[in-house]
Amino acid sequence: MSYASVLIQFLNGLASASSLFLIAAGLSLIFGVTRVVNFAHGSLFMLGMYLAVALAPGVGFWLAVPLAALAVGAFGAVAESLLLRRLYRAPELLQLLATFALVLVIKDFALWAWGPEDILGPRAPGLAGAVTIAGQRFPAYDLFLIALGPAVLGTLWFLLKRTRWGMLVRAATQDRDMASALGVNQKGLFTAVFGLGALLAGLGGALQIPREPATLGVDLQVISDAFVVVVVGGLGSIPGAFLAALLIGEIKSFCIGLGFSKLTLVAEFVVMAAVLVLRPWGLLGKVRAEVRGAGALEPPLRLPSRGALLGLAALFAALALLPALHAGYTLVLLTDVLLFALFAVSLHFIMGPGGLHSFGHAAYFGLGAYGAGLLVHKASASMGAALLAGPWLAALGAAAFGWFCVRLSGVYLAMLTLAFAQITWSIAFQWDAVTGGSNGIVGIWPSPWLSGKTAYYYLTLAACAAGIALLWRVCYSPFGYALRAGRDSPLRADAIGIDVRALQWAAFTFAGFFAGLAGALYAFSKGSISPETLSIPRSVDGLVMVLLGGIQTLTGPVWGAALLTWLQDAVARGVDYWRAVIGGVILALVLAFPQGAAGFLRERFAR
Amino acid sequence: MKLPLLLAALLAAGSALGQPVKIGELNSYKVFPAFLEPYRKGMELALEEINAAGGAAGRRLELVIRDDGGTPGDAVRVAEELISREKVDVLMGTFASHVGLAVSNLAAQRKILFVASEPLTDKLVWDNGNRYTFRLRPSTYMQTAMLVPEAAKLNKRRWAIVYPNYEYGQSATASFKKLLAAAQPGVQFVAEQAPPLGKIDAGAVVQALIDAKPDAIFSSLFAADLQKFVREGNTRGLFTGVAVFNLLAGEPEYLDPLKDETPQGWWVTGYPWQAITTSEHTKFRDAYRKRWNDYPRQGSVVGYAAVYTVATAVRRAGSADTEKLVEAMKGLEMQTPFGPIVWRALDHQSTMGAYVGQLARKGSEGSMVNWRFADGARFLPSDGEVKALRKE
Structure with a gap:
């Protein structure tokens, strides 16, 4: 690289950093105050893009940008007051489920409103061309973005540090229960903060239209970037988000400049994993007061009646008698339900009794699947051997990643699990010679005597029922009690001689093994595996299952898995806008049963 | 709910056709809507035409359409549903390569004909080819090979390559390097950029390419990545004095959104729907516009030809029995809007071609000029090479 190109790549990095910061700042603000992990932040960004693209021909680009941002801000405030406000007292992470439903609804809304084709917006009038810097042409608009990032940072700094409203926000960020006890109106504050966060997301989206087209896939692309920036910077820290955006923007830019473009697939997740391992609260984050209140308290598990x-x-x-009455597709669907139930129960094992929220559980599902698939494909192992050995690869992965993860807590832990899952995904995605790259491994079928639908169903039923029963049983073993003690009060557990971390590590590995078993069964039921078994959507599906069923119940994940799998199957077949329908159903369930379906039943019948 | 069923029954009885031939079509309608909505319209047009003309082998055709969710796992489940609950006679569709491969693998296991309409991966009919899978579109290799003669003619020495980092981009790049090096000894490949699919950091990629000072660029970017790349490249002056070749960029799905950014003079594969005046295409275009009040896209042609493929195969086999259909597909000759094609018995690849031409801009609309039709049959490796790949 010449000096000129080093300079230009540096400026490219700054421009990307500004874009990243705009998205991340809103997310960080929202999380800091409301503790909502806002999955729909990328969707708000996408709304901002589409609104700006739609408005620009009429009112011009420079007016379209603030209008789109304001509209998205207003939408955010309305969504908060109609939806999320009802959920702050629900178990942690339930808001995540609600925002996930919003993602589905907004995506289908955008498809309905603006159609399927990508829409490339206009160039920014006045900044359409390039300026010459060091003999190279550099877009004038990017210079504007570079200046805008610090300007927004400054404005937010002023708002938060120099105004009374900002003081209240900071108080709520530090300890929202204390702020509330001192008479701060939480309702208004939360709505305003959510609206401001949404406005920033909308602004970020609207400002991107001279650089990239409005597309329907942008929501999920943006959200993972935004999460990474927020977590690397430290949750709730706006300057931290700025610093993290700079770091990631520059790293990506120079990866490309130096010819390592393939690294950009995973660069931000490697950065996040490294930062979290070295600085568990992000670059500029602080340890926060635990959230108190109804949502945080979990009733103890009672022995089942x-x-x-x-x-x-x-x-x-x-279930065992079913094949006698009905063969055919029902068995295929139930096979999926059963193995997703095992996957969800294994996730619940660490999330519920373990208290370790994992956003990357698909890593172990996928490792199990790849373990089994590789044994069949590369080592010509028999199906039985592959099924038994595959999950051990998952357990190995869980042991390795878990060792780092259990040193963190809360959302930081969740994001580290996500980072490891993404790193695993990118290895499977790029290591063509071994994993088959993006196409995956094709041709992993069960032995002939098990390849019939009924036979394979029985195998899955036996394996999943045994796995689920074992996971449940362990919750009532001394190990399970100790694990729950560590979750409810790490200090007291420590004081009575429980090594909380070692226990959590063991639980993480144990759960990873069963996720791997589900993955191995999955591979043989589909005949092929691809990197999608390791991807974020698979992890999210697991989370949705656990939360839908009710995180504070033992059987909930099973019902959640059944419900989601059935919904995806039934609705996708009959309805054009099936994503919006699933989103709507989840929203309705969340509002009606904040404790999850099983939690609701338990409460009804316990009285 | 009852009324349409009744009507359908009456219609079936009225036309005195027997049991319909059921086509189980699965595709990622929600993941790639820009391509697949026109595709669906193309399919429905073909279906209406065929049934109005009395169906195939005395039987009506019926489409059972499913969304495959865009992942191999879901696609396999949906395919199982089509096979065992809907009892379809043929599987059809899929878009992404890995989904296509997974469904093809299932088709071989369950022994049912699979007409893969869109997936481009070479592996589908070569490395992972099987008895039951046939593919309609020209593969990544074929489309790359169609651009190579023009690329070699320019005799540019320094080439830079940019491609989306997954199998399609990787194999396009590998094929291009191999074919061009053979056609033009001494050619140099000076830079390679592989941004993640859908997430190109266009500014940095364009600058890195400028630094490499290439004489020519080969790109297999498409959709949003292509649009970002083009706009940054235009602003930063990457394309001045540099020849650019870009797979697929002439397809209306990817060309139309470029509007006044459309880069002039790029060599592309695509579909100049306005300008093709062969009788078979004019007939198709007129019928499509009449039916949908919209112009056809590349996807429309693929969906239309895929349904006609099944109808023609059923006619030739005289039944919808899988094994007879598979035999009928081998060497099947038929007409498409792009002219006649043959389904090769050797590797189950159709010889459907593509249009090769240059991009031009008129006002704020992009189009293809200087185009010619590249017959797919002329851009395939030798039979020996194919046999070696298919391990037969």
Whole structure:
């Protein structure tokens, strides 16, 4: 690289950093105050893009940008007051489920409103061309963006540090219960903060239209970047987000400039993993007060009643008898339900009793699948051997990643699991010689005597029922009690001699093994595997299953898995806008049963 | 709910056709809507035409359309549903390569004909080819090979390459380097950029390419990546004095959004729907515009030809029995809006071609000029090479 190109790549990095910062700042603000992990932030960004593209021909680009940002801000405030406000007292992470539903609804809304084709917006009038810097042409608009990032940072700094409203926001960020106890109106504050965060997302989106087209896929692309920046910077820290955006923008820019463009697939996740391992609260983050209140308290697990056990036994018997009555597609669907149930129960094992929120559980599902697939493909192992050995690769991965993860807590832990999952994904995606790259491995079928639908269904039923039963049983073992003690009060658990970290590490590995078993079963049921088994959507599906069923119940994840898999199958077949319908159903369930479906039933019948 | 069923029954009885031939079509309608909505319209047009003309082998055709969710796992489940619940006679569709491969693999396991309409991966009919899978569109290799003669003619020495980092981009790049090096010994490849699919950091990529001082660029970017790349390249002056070759960029799905950014003079593969005046194309275009009040895209042609493929195969086989259909597909000759094609018995690839031409801009609309039709049959490797790949 010549000096000139080093300079230009540096400026490119700054421009990307500004764009990243605009998205991340809003997310960080929202999380800091409301503790909502706003999955829909990328969708708000996308709305901003589409609105600006739609408005620009009429009112001109420079007016379209603020109008789009304001509209998205207003939408955010309305969504907060109609939806999220009802959920602040629900178990942690339930808001995440609600925002995930919003993602689905907004995506289909955009498709309905603006059609399927990408829309490339106009160039910014006045800044359409390039300026010559060091003999190279550099877009004038990018210079504007470079200046805008610090300007927004300054404005936010002023707002937060020099105004009364900002003081209240900072108080709520530090300890929202204390702020509330001192008479700060939380309702108004939360709505305003959410609206401001949404406005920033909308602004970020609207400002991108001279650089990239409005497309329907942009929401999910942006959200993972935004999460990374927020977490690397330190949750709730706006200057931290700025610093992180700079770091990631420059790293990516120079990866490309130096000819390592393939690294950009995963660069930000490597940065995030490194930062979290070295600085568990991000670059500029601080340790926060724990959230107190109804949502944070979890009732202790009671031994299941005789009736409940009999019910489960009857369910198992019914499932075992089903093939006699009905063969065909139902068995294929139930095979999926069963192995996703095992996946969800294994995730719940660390999330519920373990208290370790994982956003990257698909890593272990996928490692199990790849383990089994590679054994069949590369080592010509038999199906039985592959099924038994595959999950050990998952357990190995979980042990390695878990060692780092259990040193963190809360959302930082969740994001580190996500980073490891993405790193694993990118290895599977790029290591053509071994994993088959983006196409994956094709031709992993069960042995002939198990390849019939009924036979494979029985195998899955037996393996999943055994796995689920074991995971449940362990919750009531001394190990399970100790694990729950560590979750509810790490200090007291430590004081009575429980090594909380070691326990959590063991639980993480144990859960990883069963996720891997589900993955291995999945590989043989589909005949092929691809990197998608390791990807973020698979992890999110797991989360949705656990949360839908109710994180504070033991059987909830099973019902959640059944419900989501069935919904995806039934709705996608019959309805054009099936994503919006699923989103709507999830929203309705979340509002009606904030404790999850199983949690609701338990509350009803416990009285 | 009852009324349409009743009507359908009456229609079936009225036309005295027997059991319909069921086509189970699965595709990622929600993930790639820009391509697949026109595709769906093309399919429905073909279906209406065929049934109005009395169906195939005395039977009506019926489409059962499913969204495959865009992932191999879901696609396999949906395909299983089509096979065992809907009892379809043929599987059709898929877009992304990995989904196509997974469904093809299932088709071989369950022994059902799979007409892969869109996936471009070479592996589908070569490395992973099987008895039950046939592919309609010209593959990545074929489309790359169509651009190579023009590229070699220019005799440029320093080439830079940019491609989306997944199998399609990787194999396009590998094929291009191999074919061009053979056609033009001494050619140099001076830079390679592989941004993640859908997430190109266009400014940095364009600057890195400028630094490499190439005489020519080969790109397999498409959709949003292509649009970002073009706008940054235009602003930063990457394309002045540099010849650019870009797979797929002439397809209306990817060309039309470029509008006044359309780069002039690029060599592309695509579909100049306004300008093709062969009788088979004019007939198709007129019918499509009449039916949908919209112009056809590349996807429309693929969907239309895919349904006609099944109808023609059923006619030739005289039944919808899988094994008979597979035999009928081998060497099947048929007409498409792009002219006649043959389904090769050797590797189950159709010889459908593509249009090769240059991009031009008139006002704020892009179009293809200087185009010619590249017959797919002329851009395939030798039979020996194909046999070696298919391990037969």
